[in-house]
Amino acid sequence: METTKTFWLPEQASTFADAVDWAFGLYFWISLFFFALIIGLITYFVLRYARKRPEQMASGQMIHNTMLELSWTIIPLLIVMGLFFIGMRGYWHMRVAPSDAVTIDVVGRKWSWSFDYTQGFSNDTLVVPVHQPVRLRVTSTDVLHSFFIPAFRAKADVIPGRYHSLWFEATRTGVFPVLCTQYCGTNHSFMLSAVKVLEREEYDEWLKGAAEAAGGGGMTPAEFGATVYTKRGCNACHSPDGKPGIGPTWQGLWGKSRPLTNGSSVLADEAYIRQSILEPPTQVVAGFQPIMPPYKGIISDREIEAVIAYIQTLK
Numbered sequence: 001m002e003t004t005k006t007f008w009l010p011e012q013a014s015t016f017a018d019a020v021d022w023a024f025g026l027y028f029w030i031s032l033f034f035f036a037l038i039i040g041l042i043t044y045f046v047l048r049y050a051r052k053r054p055e056q057m058a059s060g061q062m063i064h065n066t067m068l069e070l071s072w073t074i075i076p077l078l079i080v081m082g083l084f085f086i087g088m089r090g091y092w093h094m095r096v097a098p099s100d101a102v103t104i105d106v107v108g109r110k111w112s113w114s115f116d117y118t119q120g121f122s123n124d125t126l127v128v129p130v131h132q133p134v135r136l137r138v139t140s141t142d143v144l145h146s147f148f149i150p151a152f153r154a155k156a157d158v159i160p161g162r163y164h165s166l167w168f169e170a171t172r173t174g175v176f177p178v179l180c181t182q183y184c185g186t187n188h189s190f191m192l193s194a195v196k197v198l199e200r201e202e203y204d205e206w207l208k209g210a211a212e213a214a215g216g217g218g219m220t221p222a223e224f225g226a227t228v229y230t231k232r233g234c235n236a237c238h239s240p241d242g243k244p245g246i247g248p249t250w251q252g253l254w255g256k257s258r259p260l261t262n263g264s265s266v267l268a269d270e271a272y273i274r275q276s277i278l279e280p281p282t283q284v285v286a287g288f289q290p291i292m293p294p295y296k297g298i299i300s301d302r303e304i305e306a307v308i309a310y311i312q313t314l315k
């Protein structure tokens with residue numbers, strides 16, 4: 001596959017990329033032109049009009065030049081108005097999704113993304129068909145994030161309690177990085193995912209398979225729980241194997257007595273784990289910060305049961 005990546009910009013893989021890069025180039029060269037002009041004139045004037053001898057006096061005092069002042073007001077005004085219209089036209093185009101766009105929900109949280117499909121399942125990478133407008137409805141369960149697909153030149157702020165949307169149409173198949181561009185805490189720089197662009201037939205097939213697998217079809221509850229662990233982003237903070245992290249490891253958690261920050265302790269049973277997932281601040285494990293995002297209204301009962309079954313296997 002030929003790449004459209006340049007020294008300055010990532011590869012182009014959406015219908016926006018050309019226009020965005022063209023505008024970027026225009027702004028860049030205009031800025032560079034005026035930078036060179038202004039620095040050049042300053043340098044010239046400093047050398048040309050420097051006082052050569054201590055007794056040298058000013059030969060005249062210029063206080064006003066109407067032509068000069070009009071031109072340095074009107075010319076920049078016209079230029080920035082032109083840039084404004086180019087930017088506004090692009091902005092409108094990028095804000096309003098075409099009516100045949102398919103919608104996918106995106107949830108950002110510390111420190112992962114999930115993509116919820118209307119077919120009733122959720123995935124940790126974004127899979128889309130090529131040449132199809134896709135509208136993403138983004139929100140956050142904790143703090144400010146920002147969803148960015150550099151290759152598509154598509155970006156939106158992700159704000160808790162609010163829905164924003166962005167759209168794009170991928171122009172070629174492949175896998176492209178997804179980033180969070182809002183500094184959102186310790187593991188911000190690991191808040192990565194990918195968008196995978198497939199041919200239409202491949203996509204339909206993937207969709208069918210993913211919807212079936214999401215029902216836990218063919219998997220034991222513990223196996224299904226292991227998929228929830230990555231798909232719901234628990235892996236950003238919890239390890240299954242005793243490795244220390246932002247949150248307690250799940251290894252050996254089941255059936256243990258858990259010391260809480262309020263001085264009491266509880267047994268790690270079904271009810272405790274369920275409550276820890278839905279409303280984490282109600283039972284904070286001693287020695288940890290209360291930073292786990294609540295999953296109430298996000299995760300299904302089947303998923304919670306599967307996670308419990310998975311934790312039970314982590315001896």
Ligand SMILES: [Cu+2]
Pocket residue numbers: 108109144145146180181182183184188191
């Ligand atoms: Cu983030």
